[in-house]
Amino acid sequence: MPEPGETPATAPDAPVIVSEPGSFAHGVLTERHPALIEKVRAAFPYGPGRRRALDALAREITGAIEPLGPDAADRDRWQRWGAPYIGRSWLDVPFLWAEAYFYRKLLGAVGYFDEGPWQGIDPFRPFKEAELGTTEAREELAALDGLATRPPAEQDAALLHGALWGNRADLGFRISAGDRAAAEDTALVADDSAALWSLLPAGARATVHLVADNAGRELVPDLLLVDHLLRRHRADRVVLHVKPRPYYVSDATMADTLDCLRHCGAAGGAAAEAARRLRDALRRGRLDVSAHPFFCSPLTYEEMPGDLRERFAGATVTVLKGDLNYRRLVGDRHWPPTTSFTDRTAYFPSPVAALRILKSDVIVGLGPRTEASLVAARGQRWRTSGEHALIQVRH
Numbered sequence: 027m028p029e030p031g032e033t034p035a036t037a038p039d040a041p042v043i044v045s046e047p048g049s050f051a052h053g054v055l056t057e058r059h060p061a062l063i064e065k066v067r068a069a070f071p072y073g074p075g076r077r078r079a080l081d082a083l084a085r086e087i088t089g090a091i092e093p094l095g096p097d098a099a100d101r102d103r104w105q106r107w108g109a110p111y112i113g114r115s116w117l118d119v120p121f122l123w124a125e126a127y128f129y130r131k132l133l134g135a136v137g138y139f140d141e142g143p144w145q146g147i148d149p150f151r152p153f154k155e156a157e158l159g160t161t162e163a164r165e166e167l168a169a170l171d172g173l174a175t176r177p178p179a180e181q182d183a184a185l186l187h188g189a190l191w192g193n194r195a196d197l198g199f200r201i202s203a204g205d206r207a208a209a210e211d212t213a214l215v216a217d218d219s220a221a222l223w224s225l226l227p228a229g230a231r232a233t234v235h236l237v238a239d240n241a242g243r244e245l246v247p248d249l250l251l252v253d254h255l256l257r258r259h260r261a262d263r264v265v266l267h268v269k270p271r272p273y274y275v276s277d278a279t280m281a282d283t284l285d286c287l288r289h290c291g292a293a294g295g296a297a298a299e300a301a302r303r304l305r306d307a308l309r310r311g312r313l314d315v316s317a318h319p320f321f322c323s324p325l326t327y328e329e330m331p332g333d334l335r336e337r338f339a340g341a342t343v344t345v346l347k348g349d350l351n352y353r354r355l356v357g358d359r360h361w362p363p364t365t366s367f368t369d370r371t372a373y374f375p376s377p378v379a380a381l382r383i384l385k386s387d388v389i390v391g392l393g394p395r396t397e398a399s400l401v402a403a404r405g406q407r408w409r410t411s412g413e414h415a416l417i418q419v420r421h
């Protein structure tokens with residue numbers, strides 16, 4: 027990474043590679059991942075076998091990338107995706123690939139895929155649960171009670187922004203940032219929310235696909251936004267995409283979706299009414315949940331499989347939540363920030379909206395003045411500090 031204020035020297039479309047000295051990606055692989063292994067180990071009474079596997083993974087990530095074991099059902103897939111990388115140093119490969127493979131290996135180490143007592147046990151569940159039990163989580167839901175009496179445009183904005191800022195609730199991010207980011211002032215670096223609402227006029231028979239990111243305090247406002255879209259007839263049908271298995275610490279699965287619905291139901295008031303409507307929408311098929319294997323793959327959206335592409339093609343708009351989805355949407359590369367968002371996402375089969383807190387180096391779609399003022403104020407730190415957010419839309 028360049029020094030604060032410097033322009034990146036890397037080629038404009040070069041992939042983000044872990045080994046870049048002092049880079050954000052390097053810090054994730056060398057600090058966050060070992061810390062996460064320790065956190066998971068401390069959270070569960072794993073026996074000697076699982077502990078040995080965690081030790082082996084902690085050792086492996088300081089050296090060469092090893093293939094999956096011969097019994098892994100997805101070994102061939104990962105051999106294909108990892109052909110250029112397996113055998114190389116973990117620090118010498120694209121960031122997006124390295125993170126995806128790390129989470130696959132972490133689940134393997136804790137026995138998630140093996141027949142036995144740990145099969146299907148989410149190693150991140152204690153962290154997700156703790157988050158839903160916080161005072162902040164309760165206060166956020168209580169704030170919903172006053173919203174129904176506000177003018178419709180205010181309700182739209184409050185629920186959209188709730189879903190956007192909910193993306194701060196990323197447990198992986200907090201492993202290194204502490205809660206500092208949450209306390210700092212935040213600002214939108216791009217705001218296409220008017221364009222988003224123009225795609226969803228009340229009464230239009232829209233189908234919205236919402237690709238969720240984190241569980242807990244991000245998924246709750248996402249679900250409240252979904253309820254609002256359905257209730258105000260801005261959408262006739264919503265498809266919520268979640269991860270098929272635990273991923274990137276806090277990413278939402280179907281089990282997390284059910285937890286969030288229970289959490290809202292137990293809160294009483296407007297939140298409980300929303301939960302009741304959402305359950306009803308699920309039963310009637312107005313809300314559908316999908317968990318495609320693509321979402322835990324190391325691929326970008328440009329490489330998505332045909333069946334998923336077809337599903338998105340039927341959307342009035344696809345809303346992608348969070349930083350990782352953004353990296354996969356525009357490509358995890360060193361684009362100049364003024365690269366056109368419209369051009370970078372032209373391949374996507376439906377209109378697309380990104381709602382994201384900035385937590386990694388990648389960004390496109392900024393005006394030259396916006397970029398200049400961010401750099402003047404913060405050097406390059408604004409890219410990864412979690413203090414800035416964006417709403418970008420391509421019609």
Ligand SMILES: O=P(O)(O)OC[C@H]1O[C@](O)(CO)[C@@H](O)[C@@H]1O
Nearest residue numbers: 054196198348349350351385386
């Ligand atoms: O939950 P989000 O918003 O997708 O953010 C996850 C982000 O955290 C990181 O995994 C770093 O841990 C980024 O690489 C990633 O983009």
